[in-house]
Amino acid sequence: MLDLNLLLVLEALLQHQNVTAAAAHLGLTQSATSNALGRLRRHFDDPMFVSTYNGMLPTARTMEISESLSQALQLIRSMDAPRQVFDPCRSTRTFRFHLSDVGEVVFLPMLIRRLDELGASVKVETAQMTADEVGTRLESGEIDVAVGFLPALSKKLEHLTLFKEHYVCVMRKSHPLANAGKLTLKKFLGGAHVLIESMGSGHRIIERTLEQHGIPRGVALRVPHFMVVPMIVSESDRIVTVPSRVARVFSSVMDIRVQDLPIDIPSFDVSLYWHPRFGSDPGVLWLLSLMSELFSEPKGRPMQKANPLDAY
Structure with missing residues (x-):
């Protein structure tokens, strides 16, 4: 040698x-x-x-x-040269996200607006997949980041908590329960519930909580996506339990009412995930920094490990 x-x-x-x-x-x-x-x-x-x-x-x-x-x-x-600074206005790179259907609604409008404000030439693609697929594709680099409530993801992934979320109840404004005063436990349990089984997410906790309070499985309408829910709720007497930011999106496009839950369903963290293989990639670092800027709460929780954004 x-x-x-x-x-x-x-x-x-x-x-x-x-x-x-x-x-x-x-x-x-x-x-x-x-x-x-x-x-x-x-x-x-x-x-x-x-x-x-x-x-x-x-x-x-x-x-x-x-x-x-x-x-x-x-x-x-x-x-050995200094790390290149990523320039979103010169790059034509495509950033690939794992996002649920409602995650697209919550995150993409603000993200795309910010990219336009920056004059960025980068592109964005989204996909939905199971938790196992998310981990595998983050590791291979097929997707750059995953965003959402994804508790089943491997602990080997890096993550940044963007905000803490809680659940609320949504129904049409002319629903009998919407005009019957405070939503009591008895009224809530007696309602016809819609359950959402969104791929890769951790929202099964809703179904488990309802079952603990005696709601039989046969009561619920089951759907695999969030975005069909406002149409169902606005045209029927079904009620649905969803994250508060999701309810905010629904209420902006449909004539529906949002009410506090009479049962305790634990709040949860919505986080940004990436694989440590790409933690020093200038483009990924720029994307993480932008997502943190747009969506992190002012008093957000610290990262699980040392924050790589400090190096960007």
Whole structure:
């Protein structure tokens, strides 16, 4: 294996064609530089340089390897260069997210508006998948980040808690329970519930809580997506338990009422997840910083590990 320091000596000798000048360039003694030249000669089994009236001229073998030498040293030096700052206005990179259907509604409008304000040329794609798929695709780099309530994800992933969320009850404004005063436990349990089984999320806690209070499985309408719910609720006597930010979105597009729950369902963290393999990627760091800026609560919880955004 050739010593990297010998390559630097070879580069200096090619440049100066003089041992003394090469030594001064490298900050070495003339003796050390001569010894390095001797090692180069033994390694390549070639004189490398020949003394002439015009100085030490490279042999044919030296000239043969000089181009590869330049490329190799350039690559090594680029590895040691300061990390490039990601410029979203110059990059055409596509950032890929795992988001549920309602996550798209909660996060994408603000994100896209901010990208437009910045004049960014980056692109955004979203996909929905199971928790196992999310972890695998974060690790492979097929997706850059996952956002949501995703308690089943591997603890090996890095995460940033954006905000703490809680559940509320949603119904149409003309629903009998909407005009019957405070929503009591008896009224709530007697309602016809819609349950949502969103792929990869942790919202099964709603169903478990309802079952603990004696609501049979047959009462609920089950749907795999959040976004169909406001249409169902606004046109029927069904009620649904959803996160408060989701309810806020629903109430902005449909004539529905949002009420506090009469039962205790634990609040939960909505977080941003990424794989540590890409924790130093300038583009990913920029994206994490932007998402944190847009969605973190002022008194958000600290990260599980040292915050990589500090390095951005």
